[in-house]
Structure formats: C-alpha cells, structure tokens
Amino acid sequence: MAAAAARWNHVWVGTDTGILKGVNLQRKQAANFTASGQPRREEAVSALCWGAGGETQILVGCADGTVKHFSTEEGRFQGQRQCPGGEGTFRGLAQVDGFGGGGLRIWKVGPGVCRMRQDPARPHIVATGGKENALKVWDLQGSEEPLFRAKNVRNDWLDLRVPVWDQDIQFLPESQKLVTCTGYHQVRVYDPASPQRRPVLEATYGEYPLTAVTLTPEGNSVIVGNTHGQLAEIDLRQGRLLGCLKGLAGSVRGLQCHPSKPLLASCGLDRVLRIHRIRNPRGLEHKVYLKSQLNCLLLSGRDNWEDEPQEPQEPNKVPSEDTETDELWASLEAAAKRKLPDWEQTQGALQARRRKKKRPGSTSS
Amino acid sequence: MAKAGGKSGGSGKKGLKRKAATEESQEAAVGEDGTTESGVQPPKTAAFPPGFSISEIKNKQRRHLMFTRWKQQQRKEKLAAKKKLKKEREALGDKAPPKPVPKTIDNQRVYDETIVDPNDEEVAYDEATDEFASYFNRQTSPKILITTSDRPHGRTVRLCEQLSTVIPNSHVYYRRGLALKKIIPQCISRDFTDLIVINEDRKIPNGLILSHLPNGPTAHFKMSSVRLRKEIKRRGKDPTEHIPEIILNNFTTRLGHSIGRMFASLFPHNPQFIGRQVATFHNQRDYIFFRFHRYIFKSEKKVGIQELGPRFTLKLRSLQKGTFDSKYGEYEWVHKPREMDTSRRKFHL
Numbered sequence: 001m002a003a004a005a006a007r008w009n010h011v012w013v014g015t016d017t018g019i020l021k022g023v024n025l026q027r028k029q030a031a032n033f034t035a036s037g038q039p040r041r042e043e044a045v046s047a048l049c050w051g052a053g054g055e056t057q058i059l060v061g062c063a064d065g066t067v068k069h070f071s072t073e074e075g076r077f078q079g080q081r082q083c084p085g086g087e088g089t090f091r092g093l094a095q096v097d098g099f100g101g102g103g104l105r106i107w108k109v110g111p112g113v114c115r116m117r118q119d120p121a122r123p124h125i126v127a128t129g130g131k132e133n134a135l136k137v138w139d140l141q142g143s144e145e146p147l148f149r150a151k152n153v154r155n156d157w158l159d160l161r162v163p164v165w166d167q168d169i170q171f172l173p174e175s176q177k178l179v180t181c182t183g184y185h186q187v188r189v190y191d192p193a194s195p196q197r198r199p200v201l202e203a204t205y206g207e208y209p210l211t212a213v214t215l216t217p218e219g220n221s222v223i224v225g226n227t228h229g230q231l232a233e234i235d236l237r238q239g240r241l242l243g244c245l246k247g248l249a250g251s252v253r254g255l256q257c258h259p260s261k262p263l264l265a266s267c268g269l270d271r272v273l274r275i276h277r278i279r280n281p282r283g284l285e286h287k288v289y290l291k292s293q294l295n296c297l298l299l300s301g302r303d304n305w306e307d308e309p310q311e312p313q314e315p316n317k318v319p320s321e322d323t324e325t326d327e328l329w330a331s332l333e334a335a336a337k338r339k340l341p342d343w344e345q346t347q348g349a350l351q352a353r354r355r356k357k358k359r360p361g362s363t364s365s
Numbered sequence: 366m367a368k369a370g371g372k373s374g375g376s377g378k379k380g381l382k383r384k385a386a387t388e389e390s391q392e393a394a395v396g397e398d399g400t401t402e403s404g405v406q407p408p409k410t411a412a413f414p415p416g417f418s419i420s421e422i423k424n425k426q427r428r429h430l431m432f433t434r435w436k437q438q439q440r441k442e443k444l445a446a447k448k449k450l451k452k453e454r455e456a457l458g459d460k461a462p463p464k465p466v467p468k469t470i471d472n473q474r475v476y477d478e479t480i481v482d483p484n485d486e487e488v489a490y491d492e493a494t495d496e497f498a499s500y501f502n503r504q505t506s507p508k509i510l511i512t513t514s515d516r517p518h519g520r521t522v523r524l525c526e527q528l529s530t531v532i533p534n535s536h537v538y539y540r541r542g543l544a545l546k547k548i549i550p551q552c553i554s555r556d557f558t559d560l561i562v563i564n565e566d567r568k569i570p571n572g573l574i575l576s577h578l579p580n581g582p583t584a585h586f587k588m589s590s591v592r593l594r595k596e597i598k599r600r601g602k603d604p605t606e607h608i609p610e611i612i613l614n615n616f617t618t619r620l621g622h623s624i625g626r627m628f629a630s631l632f633p634h635n636p637q638f639i640g641r642q643v644a645t646f647h648n649q650r651d652y653i654f655f656r657f658h659r660y661i662f663k664s665e666k667k668v669g670i671q672e673l674g675p676r677f678t679l680k681l682r683s684l685q686k687g688t689f690d691s692k693y694g695e696y697e698w699v700h701k702p703r704e705m706d707t708s709r710r711k712f713h714l
Contacts, residue, residue, distance in 0.1 A: 017491055032487070039487065041494045183693060209693055227695045246704050251686070251695035269686060269697045271479070271619065289478045291487045291619070293697070 009072070011265050011299050012058055013254070013273055014045025015292035020060055020070060023273055025286050026305070035068050035077040039292075047090040048298045049118075055300055061090030092116030094126055108144070109136065119171040127178055129166030135180055137192060148192035153199065168213045170222065172236075179236065181224050183209035187234055203239035205232050212255040214264070216278060223264055223278070225252025231266060233278065245276045247284050254297035261303075267294035470650065475711040479618045492622065496581035500558070500630040507631055509535035510552055511561045515542050518568040523593055525563060527675045531644060531657050532631055533608050535561075545689050553578055559631055560689075563588070573679060576689045577627060582697065583689045584627055586653075586679040593675055601659050601671030607640020608633050609657070614647040620698055621648060621714040624681060642673070651712045653679040681714060 009022030009031070017039040023030045035043065044063040051057025051069060058070040060077075067090075068080040083090075091113050109116075113130035125147070129135040136146035153162050165183035172179060177191045177200070185206050188199035208226040215222055221235045221242055229248030234241055250270030257264050262278040263285065271293055275286040419435060422428040454461045466472065481488050499505045509532055513521050517540070529535045545562065552560055557578055564572030570591050576583040594600065611632050616625035628646050641661060647654045657674035684698040685691070698713075705713065 017487070017494070019487070039490050207692075211695070227693075228699050229696065229701075249699055249701065249705070250697045269695060291485065292491050 009300070010305060011273060011275075011297055012048060012072075013267055013290060013297045014048050014060060014295050015039075015290070016044045016295055017041055017292045018043030018045060018062065019292060020045060020048075020058070021290055022072075022075075023288055023290070025275060025288070028286065028288055030288060030290050031075075033070065033075065033077065035080065044089075045295055047093040048296045049093040049095060050298065051095055055302065058298065059093050059095060061093045063089045065090075067093065091130075092118070092126075092128075094118035094123070109133070109138075114166060115168050117169045117171065121171070121173065125171075127169045127171070129169050129180055131165045131183065132163065133166070134164055135166055135169065135178065135190060137178070148190075149197065150190050150199070151197035153202065165209070167209065167211050170213050170215055172215065173219055179213060179215075179222055181210035181213040181222075185210055185226065187213070187222065187224055187239075189236060201236065201239050203234055203241075205234060205241060206230055212252050212266075214255040214257045216257055217260055217262060223255060223257065225255050225266060225268075227251040229268060229270065231255075231264075231276070243282055245278075245282065245284075247274055247276070247287070248272075253293075253295050256297060256299040258299055259301045261305075263299075265297055265299045267297045269293050273297070470710060473710050475708060477618055477712070479620065481617065481619055481622050488619065488622075492626070495623075495626075496577055496579070497626045497630050500634075501626070503634060505558055506633055507534060507558045508556060509559045509561060509631060510548075510557045511535055511537045511563070512540045512548075513562065513570075514564045515540055517563075517565050520568060520591070520593065521563055521565040521570045524570050524591060524675055524677075527594055528561070528563075530604055531609070531674045533606070533633055549576070549578070549688050570677075574689065575627060575631075577630065578688065580687055582623065582627065583685045583687070583694070584624060585682045585685070585691075587682055588677050588679055590678040591675065592677070594673070597672055597676060599672070601673050604642055604657065604659070604673045605640055607637040607642055608635060609640065609642040609644045610636040610638070612643060612645040612647070614645065614649075616646075616648050616714060618714060620681075620684065623684065623697075624653075624714060648714050651680060651714045653681070653714070655679065 008024055008026075010025045011023045013021045013023060015021065018034060018041060019039045020033045021030045022033065032039075034040075042062075042064045043066075045060055046063055047061035049059050051059050056071065056073050058072065060068045060070055062068065065083050066080045067083055069078045070076070071078050092115055094116070095118075109128045110130070110133045112133045113128050114133075115130070116126055116128045119125040119127070124140045125137060126140060127135060127137045134152065135148075135150035137148040138146050152164055156162055163184060166180045167183050169178055169180045171177075172189075175191075176193045177189055179187065179189050181187050185204050185208060187203045187205065187210065189201040190197075191200045194200065205224060206226050206228070208228045208230070210224045210226045212225045213222050216233065220237055221233050223231060223233050223245075225231045225248070229250050229252060231245035231248060231252065232241055233243050233245070245264070245266075248266060248268055248270060249272075250268045252266055252268045254267045255264065257278070262280070264276045264278055265273065266276065267273045267290075271290060273286075273288045273290055273294065274284060277283055277285050419428060419431045422431060493501075500507065511525050511529055511532075513525060517525075525537045529537045540562075545560075549560065559578055560574075560576040562574040562576075563570045564574065566572075571588055573586040573588045574583060575586070594603070609632065611629055613625045613629060616622055625646070625648075632644065640659075642657070642659050645654070645656045645658070647656070655675075655677050656672060657676070658670045658672050660668050660670045662668055681698075682700050683696055685694045685696050687694050700713075705711075
C-alpha cells in the first residue's frame with residue numbers, strides 16, 4: 001500500500017526533523033518516511049538528490065553525516081553509509097557513476113561552502129561556492145585543482161572589496177555557463193568558456209539574501225527566492241525582473257522547476273509546500289501544509305502527473321464492467337441488432353467514462 | 366398664540382407629518398396605484414407611483430420627514446417582531462428551538478489547516494525538540510535582559526521598570542548606543558535566556574523585539590495601547606515579588622504555538638499561588654493583549670480581580686529563526702499586509 005503510493009508522489013521533501021515526505025498533489029496527501037521509526041532531529045535532511053536508474057532511488061543526506069538510500073518503488077529506506085572526514089552538514093549530493101569500489105575522496109574546497117551542484121549534462125563536473133569562498137568548478141575525474149575559479153567583481157564605488165557569498169548554483173543547459181545567487185541579493189552568470197573570470201551578467205533583486213535559484217523550462221530566465229519568502233523571475237538575457245510570485249511567508253529553502261511544464265515547487269521555513277504556475281497565468285496551483293520545517297525538495301520530472309491511479313485499478317475494474325455492459329445488452333436486445341456498430345462505440349465510450357468517473361471516488365492503497 | 370405654538374410644537378412631527386402628507390397627496394394625486402403608507406395618515410394620502418423611493422424627494426425638509434417617519438415605522442415593526450418571537454418562545458417553553466448564534470468575525474474564521482491537533486505526533490515531536498525544549502524540560506530557568514532602543518524617553522523607561530517587576534528574574538540595562546549583535550554574545554556568556562528590546566518612536570514605545578537567547582527565534586512585535594500603572598483606573602497596589610501564573614489564550618495555529626511557547630519561556634516554571642498574581646497573554650484576531658492581575662476568590666465561584674501592572678497590545682510582525690539578525694537572518698514567518706490581510710476572516714496566530 002505504502003509502496004504503491006510512494007511511486008506516485010510528485011514531490012519529495014526533506015524536513016528538519018529527519019522525515020522524508022512524499023507528496024501526491026493529485027490527492028493532496030503527504031506520506032512520511034523515516035529511516036528509524038521515529039523522527040529524529042539529528043537526522044535532519046539537508047540534501048536530496050535522485051539516485052541511479054531514473055527516478056526510482058533517492059539519496060538523502062542527513063545532518064549526522066550519513067547518506068541514506070530510499071527507494072520510491074518500495075517506499076522504504078534501504079541502506080545508508082557514513083561519510084566521515086568532513087565538518088558541517090551536506091550541502092549537495094551528486095550521483096556519480098564509474099567510481100567503483102566505494103572509494104571516498106575528499107576535495108579541499110575551502111571553508112564556508114554553501115552549495116555544491118552537479119552538472120546534469122556532464123555528471124563528473126561539479127561546482128561549489130560559499131561564504132567568502134568563490135565559485136569553483138571541479139572535475140571529479142581530474143586533478144585536485146579546480147577547472148574554473150571565479151574572480152570577484154571590481155571594487156565598488158567606494159573602492160571597497162565586494163564580499164562574496166554564493167548561496168546557490170545552477171548550471172545552464174546547452175552551454176558551460178553557471179548562474180549563482182548570493183547572500184548579498186545578487187544574481188550572477190559566469191561563463192568558464194569566455195576569457196574573463198568575472199561574472200558575465202549581474203542583476204540584483206530585493207534587499208534580503210537570496211537562498212535558492214532554479215532554471216525555468218525555457219532556459220532564458222531563473223527564479224530566485226530570498227529569506228523573506230519573495231520569489232522573483234529574472235531574465236538572464238537582459239538581467240531584468242520579469243515578475244514575482246506571491247504566497248510564501250518564510251525563508252525559501254528549496255526551489256525546483258519542472259523540466260517541461262511551467263510549474264515551480266517551493267518549500268521553506270513556513271512549513272508549507274507550494275506549487276506555482278509560472279506563466280499563463282502566474283499564480284498558486286497547490287499548497288500543502290507539512291508540519292515540519294522543510295529543508296530541501298525534489299520534484300519528479302515525469303510528464304504524466306494525472307495518470308497514476310488508473311493502472312493499479314484497471315485489472316479490478318474490467319471484469320465488473322463486463323457484467324454491467326452484458327446487462328445493458330440484455331435489456332436492449334431489440335434495438336441492439338439494428339444499432340450494432342453504434343452501440344459498440346458507445347460501449348467503449350461508456351467504459352472509458354465509467355473508468356474516468358470511478359477514478360476520484362475510488363480509494364486505493 | 367403661545368398655546369397654538371405649543372400645541373404644534375407638542376404634537377411635533379406628527380402634526381407636521383399630517384400636513385406634509387396632505388400636501389404630498391395633493392401633489393401626487395395623479396398616480397393612484399401606489400403603496401399606501403400605514404399608520405398615521407388619513408386615507409386620502411399615499412398615492413405614490415411604484416418604484417418611488419424617499420431619496421427622490423427633492424425638498425430636504427420633506428425628505429427628512431419622510432425618512433424619519435419610515436425609520437420610526439421600521440423600529441416599531443422590529444420591536445413588534447421581537448415581542449412576537451419572545452411570546453412564541455415562552456409559549457413553546459422547553460420545545461423552543463435553540464436561539465440562533467449571531468455571526469461574529471471570530472465565528473466565521475476561515476478554516477486554517479495549520480491549527481495544531483493535540484494528538485499530532487509530528488508536531489508534538491517538533492515542539493518537544495525545538496529551541497524551547499530546554500526550558501520546558503526544566504533544564505534552564507529564565508533570565509531576562511530588558512533594554513530599549515537608543516536614548517529612551519520617560520515613558521519607555523518607566524515601562525521597562527514596570528515590566529521588570531512583572532517578569533521575575535529580569536534586569537533592565539540602559540542601552541548606550543550598543544549594537545544588538547554585540548550585546549547578544551555578551552548576554553549568552555552571562556547566561557541570559559531572553560532579550561527584550563522595547564523600541565521607541567516619538568517618545569512612546571511602539572515595538573518589542575523578543576529574542577530567545579542561545580540560538581533561538583526572534584519575534585518582532587508592533588506594540589500599541591501602552592498604559593503604565595498610574596494610567597490604569599481602579600488598579601491594585603504594586604505587584605509583589607511572587608512568581609505569577611501565566612495564562613495563554615487562543616494560540617491555536619502552529620505559529621501561535623511557537624509564539625505562545627516563547628511567552629511562556631519568559632516566566633519561571635513554578636508559580637507561587639500565594640501571590641495570587643497572574644499574567645495573561647490573550648490572542649484575539651492576531652492581536653495579543655497583555656494584562657497583569659491579582660485575583661481573590663470570594664467564594665467557590667466568584668472571583669474578584671484587580672488590574673496591577675502595565676497593559677499593552679502586541680501584533681506579530683515577523684518571526685526570525687536565529688538570534689537577532691534582521692538583514693541576513695532567515696525568517697520563519699513574515700507578515701505581508703498586501704498578501705495576508707486580504708480576508709477579514711483569516712488570521713494567522
């Protein structure tokens with residue numbers, strides 16, 4: 001039961017109390033999953049990423065330094081490993097293949113790392129950035145030196161050094177560019193392919209630290225969130241503000257856009273998961289109250305959000321519908337012979353309609 | 366002359382009304398199928414065309430007359446209806462249907478999904494392990510530092526002194542232009558558990574910042590209706606040193622729970638019932654009313670109360686996750702008027 005439901009969850013959210021929540025937006029239900037039966041604050045989830053094999057596995061990084069495997073097919077935690085040798089909580093998780101043997105390498109990135117992100121196009125490239133820790137792009141298969149190290153912008157109009165605080169990083173598709181959002185309310189685009197190590201584009205939004213950034217499906221704009229719960233869409237071609245999204249009341253901790261649909265999932269410290277529609281029209285679609293403070297989220301990128309409850313129910317439904325239509329046939333014998341071809345079509349339509357009708361009323365799992 | 370004047374004066378409106386009515390009947394004698402007005406007129410009047418309203422009369426005096434007449438008639442009808450209903454209720458006696466409850470804004474409150482269910486385990490765990498856990502597990506006892514914004518005026522200073530008599534184990538310090546971010550580490554090293562800063566504007570206190578110290582949340586309130594002790598009428602004598610009891614009313618949502626726990630953690634756990642003093646934080650429609658009373662039981666059911674200390678009203682503006690850091694801190698809840706105040710029936714605390 002829990003297993004079947006776990007497969008159809010659209011969003012996976014990690015909380016401060018160590019609970020992994022799977023949220024089904026069609027039914028507006030949330031299911032809690034914990035590694036040990038009880039929630040524990042030491043296991044606060046700080047990073048989530050999809051594991052190997054499509055979207056069937058989730059890697060959960062906890063505050064006590066363990067990475068747990070969670071299977072969405074089975075709906076339970078499968079294993080965990082300890083990752084010693086580091087201080088602080090996980091800032092990013094990446095699934096890397098071809099590493100073999102479970103070896104653990106530690107890269108010296110520097111103190112105060114706020115985010116590590118893997119390039120979805122090239123899985124062996126990761127980028128890190130943090131407070132007073134400039135953006136660096138690393139090759140996991142290469143040497144210990146970063147591939148690209150960003151340079152700070154020029155001194156400001158008072159000739160003072162501009163402080164660095166990269167809070168979140170995203171790789172832009174179809175190029176080597178990266179976009180970061182900083183704690184000093186700046187959004188910057190870097191291009192490792194260009195000769196300049198300084199940011200190519202810089203835009204500012206608001207007066208509060210930006211905590212999360214995500215790319216929109218078209219790839220020309222990003223959506224950023226700050227500690228006041230303000231979400232804004234910023235165009236990367238011109239660096240200007242396209243629009244804002246309302247609704248959040250607390251600091252934004254996790255943001256993710258769907259890869260094809262214009263939907264944005266956001267979670268934050270106000271304990272509510274919100275799904276916004278980014279365009280035509282811009283507004284709130286779903287809102288689910290999850291009782292703990294939410295740290296990070298994973299949005300499933302699959303396209304068929306509406307179809308899930310049908311498949312487990314069809315085998316049950318077909319025999320019963322056959323008996324019903326047999327009764328129909330029996331009652332309309334006389335006319336049936338004349339209208340045979342039409343009746344078959346309407347019978348198919350009736351079946352489909354009944355199937356559709358039963359869907360919301362049925363209780364599964 | 367005088368008599369005639371007196372008579373007309375005495376009969377007052379009715380006489381004038383009759384006169385006005387007759388005049389109008391003469392004017393509007395054309396249309397016959399108007400609604401007849403009940404009551405005082407002679408049967409010649411009330412030939413108004415249908416769809417006629419009092420506001421269409423151009424003459425202000427007459428319009429006013431007609432309106433007052435209509436109003437009196439409405440009142441009469443209402444009174445008659447009430448009396449009839451009361452008679453019916455008495456006639457039915459026990460079988461009378463229950464009285465309908467009047468709609469108030471508090472009754473009509475929009476259902477809030479964040480209202481805490483007492484049996485909810487997840488919320489219970491969340492509360493049991495939050496920043497106030499050490500207070501509620503009796504591991505720490507509160508020690509409060511009360512200060513103000515820079516260069517406070519008399520009212521604020523007196524409010525701080527009175528607050529420090531209300532809250533046991535609290536100390537008032539003069540703010541000598543020190544930055545809060547520098548005060549906070551010093552407080553932590555001296556084992557303070559809470560910091561209260563009363564903000565002042567134009568010589569009256571108007572804001573309250575309550576920061577729970579080791580790393581706890583910071584709440585920023587707007588303070589209004591501040592009444593010092595001497596401004597409270599029929600008050601009792603000054604409060605004694607006994608530890609008061611606390612009453613927290615109506616903090617139902619999850620945010621309300623957090624704020625309620627924050628207030629509770631200001632006072633020591635062991636109230637001294639001998640002192641008969643009680644501090645009340647009453648939340649109604651997102652406004653928190655603070656009162657401080659002394660009570661005495663006159664009999665089993667009757668209590669007398671005297672209001673003692675200062676009285677003020679708070680409204681939550683923001684709840685921030687760490688200690689005071691308004692620029693770079695992460696906010697758990699921020700009040701956004703244009704988004705959150707659109708409905709008069711939706712409250713957040």
